[in-house]
Amino acid sequence: MEILWDLWNPAENQGSGYFNVDAVEGSQNKKTQKCIRVSNVRDDVEVSNVRDDVEVSNVRDDVEVSNVRDDVEVSNIRDNDEVSNVRDDVEVSNVRDDVEVSNVRDDVEVSNVRDDVEVSNVRDVVEVSNIRDNDEVSNVRDNDEVSNIRDNDEVSNVRDVVEVSNIRDDVEVSNIRDDVEVSNVRDDVEVSNVRDDVEVSNVRDVVEVSNIRDNEVSNVRDNDEVSNIRDNDEVSNVRDNDEVSNIRDNDEVSNVRDDVEVSNVRDNDEVPNVRDDVEVSNIRDDVEVSNIRDDVEVSNIRDDVEVSNVRDNDEVPNVRDDVEVSNVRDVVEVSNIGDNDEVSNVRDVVEVSNIRDDVDVSNIRDDVEVSNVRDNDEVSNIRNDVEVSNVRDDVEVSNVRDDVEVSNVRDNDEVPNVRDDVEVSNVRDVVEVSNIGDNDEVSNVRDVVEVSNIRDDVDVSNIRDDVEVSNVRDNDEVSNIRNDVEVSNVRDDVEVSNVRDDVEVSNVRDNDEVPNVRDDVEVSNVRDVVEVSNIGDNDEVSNVRDNDEVSNVRDNDEVSNVRDNDEVSNVRHNDEVSNVRDNDEVSNVRDNDEVSNVRDNDEVPNIRDSDEVSNVRDNDEVSNVRDNDEVSNIRDDVEVSNVRDNDEVSNIRDDVEVSNVRDVVEVSNIRDNDEVSNVRDNDEVSNVRDNDEVSNVRDNDEVSNIRDSDEVSNVRDNDEVPNIRYDVPLNSTLDTSVHDE
Incomplete structure (x- = not known):
């Protein structure tokens, strides 16, 4: 030739x-x-x-x-x-x-x-x-x-x-x-x-x-x-469409902090925002999983990050330290924003969760392990040695704190090893959340509690202080468990909430949700079957419309203009969330963050499609995310702009700019x-x-x-x-x- x-x-x-x-x-x-x-x-x-x-x-x-x-x-x-x-x-x-x-x-x-x-x-x-x-x-x-x-x-x-x-x-x-x-x-x-x-x-x-x-x-x-x-x-490193060690089926794992391990993520999974002794890939300072900062596997984005113009089902989670997220449209999720970050104009089914310390997207801290995330899962806001494992099928796990392990997330889960649309949020103090299945909700897990294997529309809430709860199935409710409680084998639409202090939640499957919001928040103009919960510390939440959920707002935060089945949760410390429209979810906003201009069913979360999204650091810019995009784990002056149509931008660190991401x-x-x-x-x-x-x-x-x-x-x-x-x-x-x- x-x-x-x-x-x-x-x-x-x-x-x-x-x-x-x-x-x-x-x-x-x-x-x-x-x-x-x-x-x-x-x-x-x-x-x-x-x-x-x-x-x-x-x-x-x-x-x-x-x-x-x-x-x-x-x-x-x-x-x-x-x-x-x-x-x-x-x-x-x-x-x-x-x-x-x-x-x-x-x-x-x-x-x-x-x-x-x-x-x-x-x-x-x-x-x-x-x-x-x-x-x-x-x-x-x-x-x-x-x-x-x-x-x-x-x-x-x-x-x-x-x-x-x-x-x-x-x-x-x-x-x-x-x-x-x-x-x-x-x-x-x-x-x-x-x-x-x-x-x-x-x-x-x-x-x-x-x-x-x-x-x-x-x-x-x-x-x-x-x-x-x-x-x-x-x-990111496709092996059977896996990213960050065995990621399956469009799973998202975000906001893992402090000694977190994220392993065996399969099939379109996302594992972002892991900090401090986390194992995923791409080791930086003894971190496994990529993009290590302080021994973290998959960690968050910190310090002056800007995320703007997110549209159409985008997710922008785990942004820390002066991050700005604006113009998120069409089913966008913005979670775990920390340290004076701004998330604005979130519209149409946008989720913004676990924002801390004036950051726009999610927070993962302190010896967290996230492993076995499968099928479009999201795990955000994990802090201080938290383990979340076995989450399957469109599960979201957010706000996990203090020695939490998240592992085995499968099938479109937002938290590792969470299955079938499960959301796990506000897990604190050495908590392990694993194997949550089928539309389950696990929230507020504290004080060395283990919750695992939750299936079939089960509600497990208020687990505290080294308690073990296992084998919960088929629309069961387990609530108010304290002092070293373990809840395992929960499946199919299970809700586990208020788990605190060294809690382990494993094997969560199939569309589970675990959310939370706190202290002195103002919520105004909430319309049409909207849920606003756990808003904290003189925060403002306004203009929430049409079956929206606003939760976990803390410390003088502002959440405004949320419309049409949107969820806004975990906003903390003088954060502002505005212009969320049309079935958007905004959760976990903390510390003087601003979330604005999120439109039209956008999701700005962590990991998608068997990929690994983690460790974005230091003055990055994320702007203009549109149409079902995901932007997660932005840290340290990151700007993410012009993300459109179901895009995911996660784990941005150290002055990173991601622009014009489409389709x-x-x-x-x-x-x-x-x-x-x-x-x-x-x-x-x-x-x-x-x-x-x-x-x-x-x-x-x-x-x-x-x-x-x-x-x-x-x-x-x-x-x-x-x-x-x-x-x-x-x-x-x-x-x-x-x-x-």
Whole structure:
């Protein structure tokens, strides 16, 4: 085939040893060529215009891979490589050291981005989580998730169910489209313009992943940028769609603090906001699970974080220390905001929970273990050695405090091991909440209490002081248990509330809820079957309309303009929650936080779609989250803006900006001033390393194993270009004619 024979001329290159080509079939007949493999290319290799099922893997040392289209796999990119324009089911993995991944579209996954990563323009169910150290996450749209952004990272323009996770060390991932997965990007790698089912993984150290669409973007590390993620993308270390060790079925785990362990999370789970001795992934200071801060597995976002413009079923949880979350619309959840954060304009079924210390999103503290989170679960506001385990099926566990363990969350749960729409909130003082099942509610667990295995519409409330309650099933109520109580095996629509002081709640399943609110709060203009509970300390809650719930407001907080079946809970310390509309939930707002402009059934929580969203730190910005987006775990001056359409932005730390995330995109594990932008349409970009750039990957392409400042460009139409190594000049050799059979 001409793309290889132009590259390798025996007359010119015989015996040079610059590259190795494996498994080249039908190379002389372009019409019979279906799948081309280019492997073991090293040191300053450029591969461009690869089309039709080409796999590019193991690219090392200043290789540029751009314009990859249609089912191309680009993996293992290292050392200042560039992978751009990957489209349509392309996989780009193992990108390290200053790699830039941009313009990834349609089901792209960008994960593990670290250190100065920027993720912008994430749209349509995008998840952006784990942003750390002055990162920016903006414009997340349509059920997207952006997670695990660390150290001044920016995640923007993520569109259409894209997941970007684990971005570290100044990585930029942008413009990934159409089922592309970008994971494990490290060390100043740039991956751009990935489209249509592209997978880019393992990007580390100043990697840029931008314009990722439709799929998964995971493992971008060290000042990476992930922007423009679109259309149902996944971010963060997919193993059976698991993130942070075995995550299953769209689960969310947020706000875990102080010695928390999050393990075995499976199937679209989210585990964000784990602090202080937490085990999940991406260890920083003895932390397991990604994005460690103070021995935490999955921790919160702290210190001057701004989250604005969250729309359409977005969730923004675990924001701490001067975080601003504004303009959240359409079923957005904003939880666990701490330390003078602002969450404003939350509309249409938005949930904001567990906000503390003037932060917009959720709080996880002090030796918390979160393990086995499955199926879209959310675990938020876990403090001080709390364990929550075995939560299954759309369960939310929030406000867990003091040595709580959360484990085994399955099936769309918000708290690990919570099953089937279970909400567990306000668990305090060495509490373990595990295995809650089937629409159960577990709230206010205190004083070394264990509550486990709750199933079938059971209500377990007021458990205190080392009590054991086990095997509660089928619409049972267990209340007022004190002094070391253990409640286990609760299933199917069980409510467990008021558990305090070293409580363990395990095996919670199927749509359980555990909420709480306290002290001197003003609630005004509540309309149409709205529940406002546990508002504390001179807080103001106004304009709640149409079957909304406002709970856990504390310390001179303001919650206003909540409309249409919204829930606002756990607001503390002079926080302001305003303009929540249409079935939104706002819970756990603490310490002078502001939540405004959340609209239209948005959720801004922690982890989504088997992804890990955790550990966003230090002056990050999260703004403009729209349409069922989730933004969680924002810490330290993080701004998350323009998140739209069911996106998730969680775990933003240290001045991270995530903008323009659209269409069910998940961006997780971004670290250290990285930028991930323009991820679109279910693409996966993984394992980009060492300042690599992956751009213009289109149409179900996979680009993997690119290393050492390599560039792979213009790969199109289900092409595979694997194992590029040793400084091979592949410029202008892989043209657009490759996709012709």
